[in-house]
Structures are given as C-alpha cells and as structure tokens.
Amino acid sequence: MRSLNRPITAWAGQRVWLVGASSGIGAALAQELLEAGATVALSARRADLLQNVAAGHARAIVAPFDILDQKAWGKRYLDICQQAGGVDLIVFCAAAYQPERSWDVTSDGAAHTLAVNLGSVYTGLATVLPAMLARGSGGIAIVASVAGYVGLPNASVYGPSKAALINLAELLYSDLHPRGLDVYLINPGFVQTPLTAQNTFAMPALQTPQAAAKAIRRGLASGQFEIHFPKRFTLLVKLLRWLPYRWRFAFITHFLLPQ
Numbered sequence: 075m076r077s078l079n080r081p082i083t084a085w086a087g088q089r090v091w092l093v094g095a096s097s098g099i100g101a102a103l104a105q106e107l108l109e110a111g112a113t114v115a116l117s118a119r120r121a122d123l124l125q126n127v128a129a130g131h132a133r134a135i136v137a138p139f140d141i142l143d144q145k146a147w148g149k150r151y152l153d154i155c156q157q158a159g160g161v162d163l164i165v166f167c168a169a170a171y172q173p174e175r176s177w178d179v180t181s182d183g184a185a186h187t188l189a190v191n192l193g194s195v196y197t198g199l200a201t202v203l204p205a206m207l208a209r210g211s212g213g214i215a216i217v218a219s220v221a222g223y224v225g226l227p228n229a230s231v232y233g234p235s236k237a238a239l240i241n242l243a244e245l246l247y248s249d250l251h252p253r254g255l256d257v258y259l260i261n262p263g264f265v266q267t268p269l270t271a272q273n274t275f276a277m278p279a280l281q282t283p284q285a286a287a288k289a290i291r292r293g294l295a296s297g298q299f300e301i302h303f304p305k306r307f308t309l310l311v312k313l314l315r316w317l318p319y320r321w322r323f324a325f326i327t328h329f330l331l332p333q
C-alpha cells in the first residue's frame with residue numbers, strides 16, 4: 075500500500091525548522107537529523123541550549139525566539155530562508171505542560187498552555203504555508219501526544235491542547251496533501267525529558283529522547299501519517315479510546331487515579 079506521505083529517507087539537502095529544539099525530544103531530534111545530513115534551524119527561547127545542540131554541526135542554524143511573539147515568527151523565518159534558502163519541513167515540537175487536576179487550573183495558566191501548544195502552531199502555519207503552497211511541496215510535522223487520545227487526569231489543559239493538535243493535523247492532511255504537501259502527526263508515549271520530570275505518577279514504557287528521535291526518524295522514513303511510539307504503550311491507549319465510556323471511565327478511576 076502506498077504511504078500517505080512522501081517518505082523522507084535522504085536527509086542531505088533537507089532544510090528543517092525545528093521549533094522547540096532546546097531540550098528533550100526536540101534537541102535529540104535535531105541531533106539525529108543533523109547527523110543524518112539535514113540543515114536544521116533550531117528554535118526555542120534559550121539560545122545557550124540551542125548553541126549546545128548546534129555545537130560541532132556546520133549545518134545547524136541557531137534561531138532563538140519566543141513562539142508567543144507573533145512578529146518574531148516572520149523575522150526568524152526570513153533569517154532562516156536567507157541562510158538556508160527555504161524550509162522543506164517544519165517540526166512543531168514546543169510545548170508547555172503543567173500536571174494539574176481540573177480544580178487547580180487557573181484561567182491564565184490555561185491560556186498560556188493553549189497559546190504555546192496550539193496558538194503558536196497556527197502562527198507558524200501562517201508563516202510557512204504561503205511559500206510551501208506556492209511551490210507545491212513541503213512538510214508539516216506536528217508533535218501531539220497520546221494524552222490527546224483520551225481525557226486523562228492531570229493533563230487538564232495539556233491533554234485538550236494535544237487533542238486539538240491531532241484534529242488539526244488530520245484536517246491539514248485533507249487540505250494540504252492534494253496541494254502537494256505532507257503532514258505528519260507525531261504521538262509519543264512517555265519520554266524522559268524536563269517536561270515529564272514534573273510527573274509524580276508512574277510512567278509506563280518510558281523512553282529516552284534519543285530513542286524517541288530515532289522512532290520519529292523511522293516514521294518519517296516510512297511516510298506514515300501518524301508516527302506513534304512505543305507501540306506497546308500507544309496501542310493500549312488507543313484501545314482505551316475505543317472502549318465504551320462506562321468501561322473507559324472505570325479503567326481510569328481504578329488504575330490512573332489515587333485510591
């Protein structure tokens with residue numbers, strides 16, 4: 075069966091803009107793609123960490139900015155295009171996360187998480203899509219999460235933001251693939267990063283950022299629409315999604331909530 079997207083197997087000459095590249099999965103994926111031969115523009119707020127990721131890689135472009143600053147998107151895009159000649163693939167990997175039960179959510183906190191995780195993706199799309207549509211090629215990769223599959227306690231704002239990203243990636247595929255663009259939805263399970271270091275609950279099938287980066291590269295190489303890993307965990311959460319609500323809620327109450 076033909077893959078849903080163009081498989082990316084050769085990275086030499088690929089110009090990637092990795093947004094959220096200063097730590098965790100983004101930093102590991104940046105290293106992975108730089109080592110594979112891609113030119114990678116590294117964005118996040120902490121320029122010193124981006125410099126560390128770029129160290130020793132001639133094809134790394136350090137492009138720090140705050141993704142909540144709408145004007146900065148355009149400026150950074152122009153800088154990157156001047157240095158690299160364009161962007162073939164953008165990876166939306168930045169996120170904010172706060173483990174919290176629903177009664178702990180504040181309006182400001184929710185607005186911030188939604189702006190970082192979801193709003194910034196719309197700004198990024200408005201920045202890169204005109205040129206990609208004009209040339210009829212390009213790739214959009216959105217890092218969502220298995221937390222977007224089902225409503226899980228503790229992910230009170232993060233979970234809904236990731237569910238929205240899954241929905242967005244699906245509609246983008248229908249919209250953009252007929253126009254020559256590729257859309258990849260990346261749904262990791264638990265990965266050991268500063269983001270999950272805040273969790274006090276058990277994280278089954280926890281992976282290293284390097285293993286996650288390799289799984290993403292393999293997924294891009296096979297041209298899958300949805301790249302999810304590790305399968306031994308993500309398939310279980312998918313199964314939970316298909317259970318009747320009565321059974322699903324019973325499972326969550328018995329196994330995922332403190333007794």
Ligand SMILES: NC(=O)c1ccc[n+]([C@@H]2O[C@H](COP(=O)([O-])OP(=O)(O)OC[C@H]3O[C@@H](n4cnc5c(N)ncnc54)[C@H](OP(=O)(O)O)[C@@H]3O)[C@@H](O)[C@H]2O)c1
Pocket residue numbers: 093094095096097098099100117118119120121123139140141142166167168169170190217218219220261262263264265266267268269270
């Ligand atoms: N770790 C997991 O178990 C897991 C599971 C499923 C999905 N994910 C997803 O994987 C992606 C990477 O997460 P991670 O676990 O690697 O977390 P992480 O290490 O905390 O990385 C988050 C990245 O987002 C950037 N970022 C946050 N706010 C930003 C802002 N306002 N402007 C620019 N950059 C900003 C951070 O950079 P600065 O702070 O330097 O700005 C950092 O590079 C996220 O989309 C996350 O939701 C993670």
